[in-house]
Amino acid sequence: MILAFLFAVGQFYAHPGRKVDPxxxxxxxxxxxxxxxxxxxxVYSAAxxxxxxxxxxxxxxxxxxxxxxxxRYIKQGFPQITAxxxxxxxxxxxxxxxxxxxxxxxxxxxxxxxxxxxxxxxFWKDRYVVYVTAATAxxxxxxxxxxxxxxxxxxxxxxxxxxxxxxxxPAEGLLPGDTRYFHNHFLLNLYYYVSDKNLxxxxxxxxxxxxxxxxxxxxxxxxxxxxxxAAAAARAARSEFLHAYLPDAGPxxxxxxxxxxxxxxxxxxxxxxxxFDAPAKADAIQxxxxxxxxxxxSK
Amino acid sequence: xxxxxxxxxxxxxxxxxxxxxxxxGAAATFPTIAYGEEPARATVVLVRDPAVLGPDGAVNPxxxxxxxxxGVCQLTGKPDPASAWxxxxxxxxxxxxxxxxxxxxxxxxxxxxxxxxxVTGAGVPADKVAVEDRGARANPVFQNxxxxxxxxxxxxxHWAGVGSCIKNFMPFSEDCPSLHPNFCENLGELWELPIVNxxxxxxxxxxxxxxxxxxxxxxxxxxxxxxxxxxxxxxxPVAVDTIGLSIIQAKRKQFFKEDxxxxxxxxxxxxxxxxxxxxxxxKNRIDVKMLxxxxxRLI
Numbered sequence: 001m002i003l004a005f006l007f008a009v010g011q012f013y014a015h016p017g018r019k020v021d022p023x024x025x026x027x028x029x030x031x032x033x034x035x036x037x038x039x040x041x042x043v044y045s046a047a048x049x050x051x052x053x054x055x056x057x058x059x060x061x062x063x064x065x066x067x068x069x070x071x072r073y074i075k076q077g078f079p080q081i082t083a084x085x086x087x088x089x090x091x092x093x094x095x096x097x098x099x100x101x102x103x104x105x106x107x108x109x110x111x112x113x114x115x116x117x118x119x120x121x122x123f124w125k126d127r128y129v130v131y132v133t134a135a136t137a138x139x140x141x142x143x144x145x146x147x148x149x150x151x152x153x154x155x156x157x158x159x160x161x162x163x164x165x166x167x168x169x170p171a172e173g174l175l176p177g178d179t180r181y182f183h184n185h186f187l188l189n190l191y192y193y194v195s196d197k198n199l200x201x202x203x204x205x206x207x208x209x210x211x212x213x214x215x216x217x218x219x220x221x222x223x224x225x226x227x228x229x230a231a232a233a234a235r236a237a238r239s240e241f242l243h244a245y246l247p248d249a250g251p252x253x254x255x256x257x258x259x260x261x262x263x264x265x266x267x268x269x270x271x272x273x274x275x276f277d278a279p280a281k282a283d284a285i286q287x288x289x290x291x292x293x294x295x296x297x298s299k
Numbered sequence: 300x301x302x303x304x305x306x307x308x309x310x311x312x313x314x315x316x317x318x319x320x321x322x323x324g325a326a327a328t329f330p331t332i333a334y335g336e337e338p339a340r341a342t343v344v345l346v347r348d349p350a351v352l353g354p355d356g357a358v359n360p361x362x363x364x365x366x367x368x369x370g371v372c373q374l375t376g377k378p379d380p381a382s383a384w385x386x387x388x389x390x391x392x393x394x395x396x397x398x399x400x401x402x403x404x405x406x407x408x409x410x411x412x413x414x415x416x417x418v419t420g421a422g423v424p425a426d427k428v429a430v431e432d433r434g435a436r437a438n439p440v441f442q443n444x445x446x447x448x449x450x451x452x453x454x455x456x457h458w459a460g461v462g463s464c465i466k467n468f469m470p471f472s473e474d475c476p477s478l479h480p481n482f483c484e485n486l487g488e489l490w491e492l493p494i495v496n497x498x499x500x501x502x503x504x505x506x507x508x509x510x511x512x513x514x515x516x517x518x519x520x521x522x523x524x525x526x527x528x529x530x531x532x533x534x535x536p537v538a539v540d541t542i543g544l545s546i547i548q549a550k551r552k553q554f555f556k557e558d559x560x561x562x563x564x565x566x567x568x569x570x571x572x573x574x575x576x577x578x579x580x581x582k583n584r585i586d587v588k589m590l591x592x593x594x595x596r597l598i
Contacts, residue, residue: 050476053516055458058479101514118522120515131515190563197306244306258313
């Protein structure tokens, strides 16, 4: 058994892009509507994903990608179809990977959430986020893409849900399709630039969501919620944020920023909530009340 | 927490009147870094002709050659293509043409062929010129090169903001992922590698069908590319990228019908200017000379 294991490890490192992942492999159909898979899958880990998708790999690595399988389908007279199956650490990470892109098209009901944009079907379910794509999508190609996606979604047995932090977001005014999930400050900065330094002490043990809310006039208001492993970490992050970002805040931890809008921070136990760009002080307070509750503290 | 310098926050940008501009990834863009010895101004040539693209998207090699000739004549002030190309390449040179073969939007072979033709036409023996992308670092012609022509298409990019002339030297790195942190801010250091340092004579940003928006792990959807039918040429890669970026931004505003800055600010361009003194990123110091079709120019 040990020899077999060593052989397998050796094979993987000898051919890192050609090793079959049996768990993911069985999720994806081999043949659909006359499209067949002429070659072995390419399989990637976080360590070598950049060989497949270059710098975009950093996004998936920041969301704890575990394994990626790329399967190619061909059919005479039609464009190639590629299915990319990303296995993430958790369903929340799969949600995050799916929602890295703004999702503003109608759900096509594959997996938990899905979208068919141009010639790409994207969906997530359980720990998986899946992209099935072709260069162009005539009706037969679209049908094949959907069939691959539906078969894959059906084969994924689990159905773990999105980040529980979503439950804290007030529904009123929420801009759909524009909610992000992250662990570290690089991804946060990608979605909403806060600072070059990690003021909120984010790391792989923290998780956060960012949501935008429409306002009567002007740009949206942004709500940030972070859950830390311990309440002390939330308190420390609030302190750091107040010191570096809101040094002019009053005892209520609110300040009017240079764009004439209001930013405030509040914590409750392990949770930290920041509201950016509220049109009025009352709007920031109301949002923090809804998220952190009256038990939250700004001090 | 002890920081190496005072954190640069979103509010610092707001103070500068940058409200409404995306700040993602702009982190270390604006620390005060003195300019080194560099030209006071840069010149970039934009040359366009819709005839360069056929109705099926095919690239017309004759028009490519004509446009490149027009571009170098304008850039050098020389009256004819032969004397213009001779300003960049001499018969004694060994020339690496650093191309880009990203499958979804590669440097068209017609463009590569035209450049090689011009290089050999300038007196360089055929065995002293090579076209390469990912294999450039291992290519003997590049290793022994005295001159490099840098040519690639313009596209949006998930992690660097844009992929353009500066980023095109990524394959010269022995450790590409080491350049990914903070949205590829240090791409400018690639240009200090011995294999390329001081050798780049001409940068050509292919603007035939630029990509202005990225979605999905592979970044590419034909829906977000358009027929621009042009080239940007210059000796300063930072200036060329700066103008290319402004065209991408203008297209995004046109397409999305609102200010829609790139999700990631490609601050490696500005960083290349301010930290690595590679060229000029200040549009007020770039002279853009425009030739050919004015319609849809977006400048």
